[in-house]
Amino acid sequence: MPHPYRTLSACALVAATVFTGCADDTSPADSRSTADAGETADAGETADSADVEFARAMIPHHEQALEMARMVPGRDVSPDLVDLAAEVEAAQQPEIDTLTALLRRWDAAPPDAGRFPAGRPTPPGTAPMSGMMSAGDMTSLERSSGPAxxxxxxxxxxxxxxxxVTMAERELANGTNSEARALAEEIIAAQRAEIDRMNDMLHRGDHG
Structure with a gap:
């Protein structure tokens, strides 16, 4: 007949082994990994004042570009300009939608469409909108046609x-939200390429 103390010792050894195995499954290293992942996700979702200002300013800035792009059809201009205007519209409307969605996710009110027309002062809480055309510029453009x-x-x-590009560079210098910064990088790359393209059109074309 087995000795009772030996049987008890064997059971204690099995219990200790099982307990040790369970402890390994929830090691401090695993806990740290989970915490780090959570912190990374939070960093991507949060936004600071620079991110909010960037989004709120870039929306009306893009809206003015769309207004200019929609003037092009029927103006007796080159096919290259018609194509470029269509590409500007196709690229910038989705960016407006993305910026609007980001602001709503951050519980920041997006600007109303047409709220900041050309020539009107920028409201508080919105970063300066570099390169915006004045009301006079837009009227002069609207009244012209052909090569002019x-x-x-x-x-x-x-x-x-x-x-x-200046506004997007400001976001990269000051903003912290990963999605806003990624969009700023896309804007810089796309608009620099279009600037080169437009300068080439100006230099090689006969526009009056």
Whole structure:
């Protein structure tokens, strides 16, 4: 008959082994990994004042670019300009939608469409909108056509794009939200490429 103390010792050894195995499954290293993942996710979701200002300013800035792009059809301009204007509209409307969604996620009110027309002072809480055209600039563009319109449009849009690049660079310098910063990088790359393209059109074309 087995000795009772030996049986008890064997059971204690099994229990200790099981307990040790369970403890390994929830090691401090695993806990740290989980915490780090949570912190990374939180960092991507939060936004500071620079991120909010960037989004609130870039929306009306893009809206003015859309207004200019929608003037192009029917102006007796080159097919290259028609294509470029269509590409500007196709790229910037989705960016407006993304910026609006980010602001809502951050519990920050997005600007109303058309709230900041050309020539009106920028409201508090919105970063400066570099490269915005004045009301007079937009009226002059609207009243032109043909080669004169094309040249004026290209000159204005180069300045407008340069302003967007400045605003996006400000976001990279000051913002912390990963999605806003990624969008700023996309804006810089796309608009610099379009600036080069428009300057090439200005130099090689006959726009009056």
């Amino acid at each position: 319109f094309e040249r004026r449009w290209l000159v204005m849009m180069v300045e407008h794009h340069e302003g967007a």
